[in-house]
Amino acid sequence: MPGGVSSPVRSFASVGGTPFFVKKGRGATVIDADGNRYVDFVMSYGPLVFGHAHGPILSAVRRALPRGTSYGAPTRGEVELAERVTKAFPSMEKVxxxxxxxxxxxxxxxxxxxxTGRDLVLKFAGCYHGHADSFLVLAGSGVATLGIPGSPGVPASLAGLTLTARYNDLASVEALFAAHPKRxxxxxxxxxxxxxxxxxxxxGFLEGLRAIANREGALLLFDEVITGFRVAKGGAQELYGxxxxxxxLGKILGGGLPVGAYGGRSDLMARIAPDGPVYQAGTLSGNPLAMAAGKAMLDSLTPAVYAKLEKAAVELERGMNAAARKVGVEDRVVINRVGSILTPFFTxxxxxxxxxxxxxxxEAFRKWFHALLAGGVFVAPAQFEAMFVSTAHTPRDIAATVKAHETALRAAFGLTAGG
Ligand SMILES: Cc1ncc(COP(=O)(O)O)c(C=O)c1O
Structure with a gap:
């Protein structure tokens, strides 16, 4: 296994050292093969809103399991999940x-x-949309962590069809449309x-993109693989209108089992095979166990869940900022947070x-990461990722994390406890 892992970021390549192997997860905790316990803010990189081994999701999968693992034929579970997705995301008329x-x-x-009959794709530097060829251009996540601007294996002729703008910079988007009219x-x-x-x-950024897309006859694609069901039940589209x-969509949609989905306006989705000529298929698509897990997940996502996530995340952010002030590094670490996802940037x-x-x-991030881990807190081993708060994170977990953060900040900046 390259790097000993099934996905690059897990290898600790950017922070050094050897990743622990997980034995099991329960609530906000993961336990490694040596029996060490960690408060987990990786949360499988997003899917686990309720923490590990959430009862209703396990029960749903258990109920589905004796009926078989895959059929290659339609099931009721797909329809039930599709109904929930289209209700939460009104713009997804079909999925x-x-x-x-x-x-x-x-x-x-x-x-x-x-x-559209057009070939060019406009994305933003630092955004990650998975590892399909068209998106491996100035991508975020592990690609950014490993410092790979583009990936060998993606033909230059294909990479050349991907244009890159600056996030939060509508002028950079306008410039690309001006340079490539109707393409x-x-x-x-x-x-x-x-x-x-x-x-x-x-x-105004998202509204601006909507207006530019309308004016230019381009489509607007929201990749809500992380934000979907996370920042609101209806994702960023609900939060920002x-x-x-x-x-x-992906991640939360499957409750921790492998699921993704795409959807949108009916007239667009009518172009997908078999209704239309754009081909896309999958042997395990709509997998019955994954549909059952997804349905249990979505049915559990009540307004109270989002209130609880927000409260825990605010508490964590406040505590981490207070720790930075205490250590005297508040001008060297800035926390960005939207709902239950946050990142402390070492800048x-x-x-x-x-x-x-x-x-x-x-380098400060690397030292912080290892000190945090030694203090029993697991975050993604890379600066360009998020911490995911779940409803399983108790005030005690948050307090322990804030304490470990304070120690880790001293380690990151080479400070001793006296100042
Ligand atoms: C925004 C976004 N889009 C797409 C993907 C790709 O999803 P997957 O890893 O399930 O292929 C990710 C993964 O982290 C993501 O964060």
Whole structure:
């Protein structure tokens, strides 16, 4: 296994050291093979709103299991989950289930190209949309962490069809449309960026993208693989009141099992096979166990859940900021937070785009990460990721994390407890 892992960021490549192997997770805690316990803010990189091994999701999968694991034929579970998705996301008039976020974005871009008859894709530096060829250009997440601007294996002729603008900078978007009139099929965006670390959309940014797409005859694709069901039940579209033409979902949608989905306006989705000529298929798509887990997850997402997530995340943010002031480094670490996702950037800030994020002191981050881990707190081993708060994080977990953060900040900046 390259790097000993099934997905690069897990290898600790950017922070050094050896990753622990997980034995099990329960609530907000993961326990490693050596029996060490950690308060977990990785939360599988987003899916686990209720923490690990959430009862209703386990029960739903247990109920589905004796009926078989896959059929290659339609099931009621798909219809039930589709009804829930389209209710939460009114812009998704029709939805197609796939097995990962990557598959969702890859398919949605194919649809956008097929529907518009245009080839160019506009994305933003530092945004990550999975590892499909069209998106491996100035991408975020592990691609940013490993410092890979583009990936070998993506033909230059294909990478050349992906244009990159600056997040929160409408002028950079306008400039690309001016340079490539009537050639851009789709603006793909994380409506809250979470793969350059968390960066909120500036007021007017998403509305501006909507207006540009309308004017230019391009489609607006919201990649809500992280934000969907996270920042609100209806994702960033509900939170910010901007409607996308196409939406991609993953992570929370499957309750921790492999599921993705893409959907949007009926007239666009009518172009997908078998209704239309844009081809996309999947042997395990709509998998019955994943549909059962997703349905249990979505049915558990009540308004009270979002209130609880917000409260815990605010408490964490406040505590971490107070710790930074106590240590005297409040001008060297800035926390960006939207709902239950947050990132402490090791820079003075503000962090509004990928260029800002890249001013982070990665050596300080590395020391902070290891000190935090030694203090029993597990965060993503990379600066350009998010911390995910769940409803399973208790006030005690938050307090323990704030305490470990204070110690870790001293380690990060080489300070002793006396100052
Ligand atoms: C915004 C966004 N889009 C797409 C993806 C790709 O999803 P997956 O890893 O399920 O392929 C990710 C994964 O982190 C993501 O954060």
């Amino acid at each position: 197609r289930f796939v097995s990962s976020g990557t598959e969702a974005t890859m398919s949605a871009v194919r649809l956008a190209r097929g529907a 851009i099929a789709v603006i793909a965006v994380e409506p809250v960026a979470a793969n350059m670390g968390v960066v909120a959309p500036a007021p 901007v409607r996308a033409d196409l939406t991609c 003075a800030g503000p962090v509004l785009n990928f260029d800002d994020a890249k001013t982070s002191d990665l």
